[in-house]
Amino acid sequence: MKRVSLKDIAKLVGASPSTVSFILNGKASQMRISDELKNKVLATAKKMGYQPNQVAVSLRTGQTKILGLLVEDISNNFFASLAKTIEEEAEEFGYKVVYSSTENNSKKGVELLRMLTQRQVDGYLITPTVGMEEDIEMLARHKKPLVLMDRYFPGIEAPYVQVDNKGAVEKGMEHLVEKGYKKIAFITIESPMIQMRQREEAYLDAIAKSSAQKKKLILKVNYSGGRETAIEQITDFLKKQQPDAVFFATNYLGILGLESIRAISLSIPKDLAVVCFDDNDIFRLHLPGITVLQQPVEAIARTAIHILMQQLGNSKVPVKKNQVQLAANLIVRQST
Numbered sequence: 001m002k003r004v005s006l007k008d009i010a011k012l013v014g015a016s017p018s019t020v021s022f023i024l025n026g027k028a029s030q031m032r033i034s035d036e037l038k039n040k041v042l043a044t045a046k047k048m049g050y051q052p053n054q055v056a057v058s059l060r061t062g063q064t065k066i067l068g069l070l071v072e073d074i075s076n077n078f079f080a081s082l083a084k085t086i087e088e089e090a091e092e093f094g095y096k097v098v099y100s101s102t103e104n105n106s107k108k109g110v111e112l113l114r115m116l117t118q119r120q121v122d123g124y125l126i127t128p129t130v131g132m133e134e135d136i137e138m139l140a141r142h143k144k145p146l147v148l149m150d151r152y153f154p155g156i157e158a159p160y161v162q163v164d165n166k167g168a169v170e171k172g173m174e175h176l177v178e179k180g181y182k183k184i185a186f187i188t189i190e191s192p193m194i195q196m197r198q199r200e201e202a203y204l205d206a207i208a209k210s211s212a213q214k215k216k217l218i219l220k221v222n223y224s225g226g227r228e229t230a231i232e233q234i235t236d237f238l239k240k241q242q243p244d245a246v247f248f249a250t251n252y253l254g255i256l257g258l259e260s261i262r263a264i265s266l267s268i269p270k271d272l273a274v275v276c277f278d279d280n281d282i283f284r285l286h287l288p289g290i291t292v293l294q295q296p297v298e299a300i301a302r303t304a305i306h307i308l309m310q311q312l313g314n315s316k317v318p319v320k321k322n323q324v325q326l327a328a329n330l331i332v333r334q335s336t
Helices: 006-013 017-024 035-048 054-061 077-092 106-118 133-141 165-178 194-209 227-241 251-263 281-285 297-311
Strands: 066-071 096-101 123-126 146-149 160-163 184-189 218-221 245-248 273-277 291-294 323-326 329-331
Touching: 006 017, 006 035, 017 035, 066 077, 066 106, 077 096, 077 297, 106 123, 106 133, 123 297, 133 146, 146 297, 160 165, 160 297, 165 184, 165 194, 165 245, 165 273, 165 291, 165 329, 184 194, 184 227, 184 251, 218 227, 227 251, 245 251, 251 273, 251 281, 297 323
Parallel strands: 066 096, 066 123, 123 146, 146 160, 160 323, 184 218, 184 245, 245 273, 273 291
Antiparallel strands: 291 329
């Protein structure tokens, strides 16, 4: 079937192709085109099923109206919610989003980032992983519209939006100390990324300030070791250290931790209090409910989009800072 062109519509309505183009690009008022002709062109375009040639539009405007989004794991509740809000917000600005997961794999992350560059996306929203530094730095150096989310590289000057990791862990630790727990363990992952370092540092600071607990109890789980291996590591750690409270540094570790706790027949919170960084439906529905530090996912997504839109010259909302940390919300449930 022959593709409907501007010339086809122009011929039917008795106007020039340039006039039709102005109308279809929302410039009728600017070009002082009558409402009668505008409505006639729009109705004809709709009836004929006209679709703009995106390649031609891109060549003419220098924009694809597509944003590239890379997250760690789209199946994770946090990143899925982040992607959903970003997609909705981007649409408000007339952009579509292409997204994929790095799975915390540096090789895959670099390949996906280069694929997005080849597709000439207008901007990038990225939760980076170790190994992507060189490519991220290149984007920043060439002034490409870019926002990092959830984590960033301290040595690279690029816009970012993340939760206040240290402040969030401090809230959780203060809550546990106030509740009288004196042997608090911290379970995290083996990762050099800034957000995980910040969470661990906040735990260590809390222990250093505590009069009731001087010994740190930290388990670092191998992220790529697989689910069963992680559960086994957590189970062995809890049996050996016998803490009276445990703070999980991520929601997926918290979910695995609940399996470990059940496997060794510990009662929450009688035998072991539980706090988790980041919320999940499982924590809300679990009996007893799990106390969490809830990340402001929607606020992170909206802030990131607004920072990116400002770089693209399309922001409706002025952005004062391009490196932002947002506070987490402590939700106290029955696990503490």
